[in-house]
Amino acid sequence: SKVCILCKNLFFNIKKIILNIIYKIQFYEFNTFCVGIKIPSDIIKIEDEIRTKYEITSGDSLKSFFNKILCRIISKRTGKKVDFYNPDLKIIYDMKNDKIVIEPSSIYVYGRYIKNKRGIRQTREYCDYCRGSGCSECNYTGYSKEPSIEGYILPVFKEKFNAEDSILHASGREDIDVITINTGRPFVVEVRRPLKRNVELKQIEDEINKKANGDILVKNLQFVNRNVMKKIKVLSKYEEKTYLLKVKFERPVTKQTLDFIVSQLTNRVISQRTPTRVLYRRKDMVRYKMVYSVEYKQIDKNIVEFTIKCQGGLYVKELAHGDNNRTNPSIASLANMNVEVLSLDVISISPELEKKLNLS
Numbered sequence: 001s002k003v004c005i006l007c008k009n010l011f012f013n014i015k016k017i018i019l020n021i022i023y024k025i026q027f028y029e030f031n032t033f034c035v036g037i038k039i040p041s042d043i044i045k046i047e048d049e050i051r052t053k054y055e056i057t058s059g060d061s062l063k064s065f066f067n068k069i070l071c072r073i074i075s076k077r078t079g080k081k082v083d084f085y086n087p088d089l090k091i092i093y094d095m096k097n098d099k100i101v102i103e104p105s106s107i108y109v110y111g112r113y114i115k116n117k118r119g120i121r122q123t124r125e126y127c128d129y130c131r132g133s134g135c136s137e138c139n140y141t142g143y144s145k146e147p148s149i150e151g152y153i154l155p156v157f158k159e160k161f162n163a164e165d166s167i168l169h170a171s172g173r174e175d176i177d178v179i180t181i182n183t184g185r186p187f188v189v190e191v192r193r194p195l196k197r198n199v200e201l202k203q204i205e206d207e208i209n210k211k212a213n214g215d216i217l218v219k220n221l222q223f224v225n226r227n228v229m230k231k232i233k234v235l236s237k238y239e240e241k242t243y244l245l246k247v248k249f250e251r252p253v254t255k256q257t258l259d260f261i262v263s264q265l266t267n268r269v270i271s272q273r274t275p276t277r278v279l280y281r282r283k284d285m286v287r288y289k290m291v292y293s294v295e296y297k298q299i300d301k302n303i304v305e306f307t308i309k310c311q312g313g314l315y316v317k318e319l320a321h322g323d324n325n326r327t328n329p330s331i332a333s334l335a336n337m338n339v340e341v342l343s344l345d346v347i348s349i350s351p352e353l354e355k356k357l358n359l360s
């Protein structure tokens with residue numbers, strides 16, 4: 001039998017290829033798809049040579065012709081639409097290895113979380129016993145049983161979308177001993193390789209909130225595109241955040257001193273070298289961050305509550321105690337005495353963010 005030098009009889013196989021594709025995509029929920037074809041370079045070379053030799057300038061290439069046929073037939077068989085820009089499913093046919101690869105695109109879900117209880121970290125830690133591979137200690141999850149924002153949120157997404165993995169992209173982070181209330185913190189969950197796409201987000205919200213029993217709360221969940229994830233990461237460095245900071249001064253503090261601190265910190269650029277406590281994971285460098293406004297309420301002779309509105313990325317605990325002058329100015333340096341942080345609450349993060357990103 002003769003084998004075509006160009007397509008290696010690809011078109012005789014097309015029925016089989018389509019059947020295989022239809023079989024493979026039945027496991028995925030999707031509304032749109034596109035087809036990509038990997039053609040070996042030697043075939044593209046032969047095609048080019050033929051085109052040059054016979055001066056062919058019009059007509060589809062082998063690749064685009066084959067692509068069109070596959071798209072048309074798969075669309076007809078499944079009733080799904082072709083979308084080359086933002087498809088739910090990428091169907092890739094590798095001609096050389098006669099292999100079909102299905103790539104479901106990630107799903108992105110925006111929301112905000114509120115953290116009502118101290119002692120919850122943002123990031124999941126790996127299980128101490130198995131370091132992530134899964135063992136009986138961690139119920140084969142690979143993660144520590146210590147409560148975390150990721151630990152409450154991500155498994156529910158993974159399960160509901162029947163996905164390979166889910167990743168939290170939050171607009172900044174709070175320390176384990178800091179709570180985030182009122183507006184909560186914006187985040188996007190990236191759901192990787194989902195089998196399901198038509199999921200009720202309200203169900204996810206309810207399940208997370210029930211499981212967390214008030215310790216954390218998610219709200220405002222909505223489907224977004226990939227750009228929103230990128231944007232909240234960039235914006236978190238600039239967006240305005242408001243903190244409630246309770247501190248204890250070394251000695252009783254006067255109203256004059258407190259007024260002086262407010263006047264010196266209002267609309268002030270703070271020079272902040274990477275805090276000593278995060279040096280192990282962040283590069284040692286100086287960052288410049290704005291404090292926009294400061295208000296205070298004196299609770300006791302040496303205990304004061306500050307409401308601080310500042311630029312995202314400012315380390316507020318260091319703004320209080322100064323971190324051995326690595327943060328300058330600080331409440332401690334302005335008061336000329338040691339300051340101890342009693343508690344820190346994030347009370348507002350970018351309240352206008354949804355409007356800026358055209359979300360609901």
Ligand SMILES: [Zn+2]
Pocket residue numbers: 004005006007008009010
């Ligand atoms: Zn051929």
Ligand SMILES: [Zn+2]
Pocket residue numbers: 127128129130131132133134135136137138139140141142143
């Ligand atoms: Zn384990």
